[in-house]
Amino acid sequence: MLIRVLREMANSELNSHTALAKKLELDPELVKQMFLNLETMGYIISDDPSCVDDKCEECGVCCTKKNKTEQEKLNVTATRWKLTEKGKEAVLKSP
Numbered sequence: 001m002l003i004r005v006l007r008e009m010a011n012s013e014l015n016s017h018t019a020l021a022k023k024l025e026l027d028p029e030l031v032k033q034m035f036l037n038l039e040t041m042g043y044i045i046s047d048d049p050s051c052v053d054d055k056c057e058e059c060g061v062c063c064t065k066k067n068k069t070e071q072e073k074l075n076v077t078a079t080r081w082k083l084t085e086k087g088k089e090a091v092l093k094s095p
Helices: 002-010 017-024 028-041 070-074 085-093
Strands: 044-047 080-083
Touching: 002 017, 002 028, 002 080, 002 085, 017 028, 028 044, 080 085
Parallel strands: none
Antiparallel strands: 044 080
């Protein structure tokens, strides 16, 4: 099931728990938990929507997260999810 979620993420630029749950006919909370598991395992990474293309040491994706206050981090309304290199390899190797 996790590979199925990774495949769907690889085929779409915008990924949300709700959209993937609907597409895969799964409970949104289950998909949310899958996202967290995939992130923990290193297959995906969350990305702040206000990020720029420069990478930072903190998250490996952007340079803006470390400059935000805690309140600004809490005010983010959407989380973008991206496949890591490990995630891309898993999709390519899956049957």
